[in-house]
Amino acid sequence: YVKQSLGSLSVIETLTINGFFLKYLSKGCIHTKLPAVFTHLESVRIMICLWDQRQVLTACSLFQNAPNLKKLEMWSHPSSTRDQDQASIQELTEQMQMDHLVTASVRCFQGLDCEIDFVAKLLSWSPALEEVEIEWKGEMDRSMVLTKLLALPRVSPRSKIIVT
Numbered sequence: 001y002v003k004q005s006l007g008s009l010s011v012i013e014t015l016t017i018n019g020f021f022l023k024y025l026s027k028g029c030i031h032t033k034l035p036a037v038f039t040h041l042e043s044v045r046i047m048i049c050l051w052d053q054r055q056v057l058t059a060c061s062l063f064q065n066a067p068n069l070k071k072l073e074m075w076s077h078p079s080s081t082r083d084q085d086q087a088s089i090q091e092l093t094e095q096m097q098m099d100h101l102v103t104a105s106v107r108c109f110q111g112l113d114c115e116i117d118f119v120a121k122l123l124s125w126s127p128a129l130e131e132v133e134i135e136w137k138g139e140m141d142r143s144m145v146l147t148k149l150l151a152l153p154r155v156s157p158r159s160k161i162i163v164t
Contacts, residue, residue, distance in 0.1 A: 010036040025056035025084040041066040047075040051114040063098060072122075076115055082100045101126040103133070111138035111145035119161070123154045130156070146161040
């Protein structure tokens with residue numbers, strides 16, 4: 001029923017996924033093939049656990065099916081389980097491209113390696129990306145994390161990282 005419901009939303013312009021709905025979607029086969037292309041979808045707001053690879057795969061599947069996505073807002077939240085299925089995330093993300101993404105933000109950023117890795121992926125997928133805003137909530141050494149973030153390669157020469 002969820003796949004049918006998502007398929008009927010193919011003309012939406014903004015999508016918000018919060019609470020544990022992404023975790024619910026990632027339990028099924030949603031991350032393998034979504035039922036529709038969201039050609040009108042320009043803005044996604046999503047709560048995600050970036051170290052849960054099934055959630056990341058599900059979100060990436062959604063992004064791949066939103067060819068005109070311009071704005072991405074993410075809230076990073078911790079989870080009690082860590083799924084380390086690196087092979088499948090690497091396989092999917094090598095093919096990712098977000099040609100129209102202009103702005104991205106990560107709220108509640110703690111400086112975890114999985115969060116830094118995801119920001120790196122966004123920077124490598126998005127040739128039109130101008131800004132990645134990161135809202136710092138971490139207890140880690142901020143200067144060390146900032147150094148890692150600022151050293152990330154970018155496909156867009158205009159992209160900048162702003163940490164607040």
